Amino acid sequence: MIAEHYVADVLHESNTLNVLQSRMHGLDHWFRVWKNAQWLISHSEIKDVDMEVVALFALFHDSMRVNDGNDPEHGTRGWLLFQYLYDGAGHILTKNQSLLLSSACEDHSNGLPHPDPTIAVCWDADRLDIHRHGIWPDPRFMSTGAGRLLALSRIRPGM
Numbered sequence: 770m771i772a773e774h775y776v777a778d779v780l781h782e783s784n785t786l787n788v789l790q791s792r793m794h795g796l797d798h799w800f801r802v803w804k805n806a807q808w809l810i811s812h813s814e815i816k817d818v819d820m821e822v823v824a825l826f827a828l829f830h831d832s833m834r835v836n837d838g839n840d841p842e843h844g845t846r847g848w849l850l851f852q853y854l855y856d857g858a859g860h861i862l863t864k865n866q867s868l869l870l871s872s873a874c875e876d877h878s879n880g881l882p883h884p885d886p887t888i889a890v891c892w893d894a895d896r897l898d899i900h901r902h903g904i905w906p907d908p909r910f911m912s913t914g915a916g917r918l919l920a921l922s923r924i925r926p927g928m
Contacts, residue, residue, distance in 0.1 A: 771861055772824035778854050783832040784846070794831040798898055803827040805894035808926035813915040819887045822866050825851065826873045826891040841878070848874040882912040889913050897926055 785791045806823045809815070833846035848871050855861055862870065873891040876883075883889050889912030896906045897919060908920040919926060 770824045771821050772828045775854060776828065779828050779832055779850070782850055782854065785832055785834045789834055789836065791831075791834060791837050793837045793901060794834050798831060798901065799827050801898045802830070802891075802894045805897045805926045806890050809890050809893055809897075809913055809915050812926075813890075813913050815886045815890065815913055815915075817886050818890050819866060819869060821862070822869045822873065822887050823891055823894070825862075825870050826877075827894070829870075830874045830877050830891070830895065844874045844877050880910050882910060884912075889916075896920075 780786060780796070785794050786796065803824060806820075806827065810818055810820070829847040829851045830844055831847065833850050834840050834843040851870065851874070869885065869887050872883075872885075873888045877892050877895055883892055893911050893913045893916030896911060897916060899906050905923055906916070906920040908917045911917040911920050
């Protein structure tokens with residue numbers, strides 16, 4: 770996976786970890802998003818999910834938050850961190866992968882479901898971890914069947 774080779778760079782540059790020092794949106798959350806995505810893939814009807822994009826989403830989507838509350842541009846800043854870190858690395862993603870990652874990061878907190886299977890898994894994996902805010906995911910905003918079932922049953926992945 771591409772993401773695993775660049776974790777140290779994100780840890781070094783992340784505003785969420787180094788300035789905000791967030792326990793709500795930090796490393797533990799990123800790990801749970803990745804684990805949730807793996808669970809969704811193994812318990813889902815969804816095919817053609819690009820797990821490289823999902824892994825990068827888990828790492829970058831909340832990496833540049835300035836607060837743990839209303840921060841509508843944090844996903845865009847996470848995408849820009851990806852561009853900054855990997856601009857000199859050559860073409861590590863295809864054009865389609867770049868578009869998927871950009872959309873997934875920039876729009877992940879808009880609350881809407883998404884029809885693309887890769888973005889759907891990214892967003893559901895993130896939303897399934899919202900219980901850390903004392904909120905349960907709303908099935909109306911889940912993009913995958915497995916995500917909707919978990920939200921309806923109030924069961925966290927892996928339990």
